[in-house]
Amino acid sequence: MDWKKTETIFIIAFLILDIFLLVLFIDSRMSSSPTPLVSQTLEEKLKSENITYGKIPSNPEVGSYLSTEPLAFTQTDINDLKGQSIMVQNDNQRIYSILKKPVKIDPDKYGADLMPFLKSDVFEGDRYTYWSFDRERREMTFNQKIDGRPVLFNTNGQIIFTLNQANEVISYRQTMLGDTQMFDEKDDVISGTDALEVLHQHGDLKQNSKIVNTTLGYYNLVSLPSSDVYLPVWAFEVIHDKQTTFFLVNGLEGSVINTSGVDTNEVPNMREDAAQKAKAKRLK
Known part of the structure; x- marks a missing residue:
């Protein structure tokens, strides 16, 4: 071997x-x-649920809680408004104007061709910015700006223009908020993308939805006897199954504001109670 x-x-x-x-x-x-476990990004989650969106602001912002109340218009405020028949209503807190010569505009230009009239023939008109056009009601809405941002869903800071069938402005209703007081120093506001993630985690966005607009503005969350309290919010305009709804996210606390969705048809009357509670100023 x-x-x-x-x-x-x-x-x-x-x-x-x-x-x-x-x-x-x-x-x-x-x-x-x-x-x-493979962690999905927000973009991947939205894509998997067929939720589409445009440009979402991601830059850092600052804001603060603030208080204000409806302004009472004086005779001096309306003296220079020419070419109009002016009435002051609601304890002098609303101007109702009928134009002697209608102003022709194109509703599809998002109010751009109405800006010259706003600046020259409307009291403090340059403090308002375009918000929406309701074709059924023939009404174009401009919202007042505070700290460069629009006041959202509040009848106390709006100009609503009425158009005839020829797309001519024939009248308008104007309300305005007075001086504002900041509660504290300005603080960081979450970005639009962070607010979108908060909204998605909250479960408000349905599959096959489309986010058509994202706006950072001020929202009247609390009405007090002497004034109203506003805070910065992100407003998301969402279309689902041909219905438009607005969802709001608190820009300072990063939480969803419980409005059960702000339907566009409800916007004009949402804060009517706040106007009744606010302290009225009288004509001197």
Whole structure:
């Protein structure tokens, strides 16, 4: 018997066995190890749910809680409004104007061709910005700006222009908020993308929705006897199943404001109660 050859065969056999056992050991360890979870980004989550959106602001913002109340118009405020028949209503808190010469505009220009009239023939008109056009009611709405941002869903800071069928402005109703008082120093406001993630986590966005507009503005959350309290909010205009709804996210606290969705048809009368509670100023 050739012992040397036999010894070599045994060594090779044991080496093959060791390699085989090592492979089995590694395979069993890998199969028993938990599979790492893959974290989806917000973009991937929205895409998987077929939720589409345009440009969402991601720049840092600042804002603060503030208080204000409806302004009472004085005779001096309306003296320079020419070419109009002016009435002051609601304890002098609303101007109702009928134009002697209608102003022709294109509703599809988002109020751009109405800006010259606003600046020259409406009291403090340059403090308002375009918000929406309701084709059924023939009404174009401009919202007052505070700290460069629009006041949202509040009848106390709006100009609503009425158009005839020829797309001519024939009258308008104007309300205005007075001086504002900041509650504290300005603080960081969450970005639009962070607000969108908050809204998505809250479960308000339905599959197959489309976010058509994102706006940072001020919203009247609390009405007090002497004034109203406003805070910066992100407003998301969402279309789902041909219905438009607005969802609001608190820009300072990063929480969804419980409005059960602000329907566009409800916007004009949402804060009517706040106007009744606010302290009225009288004509001197």
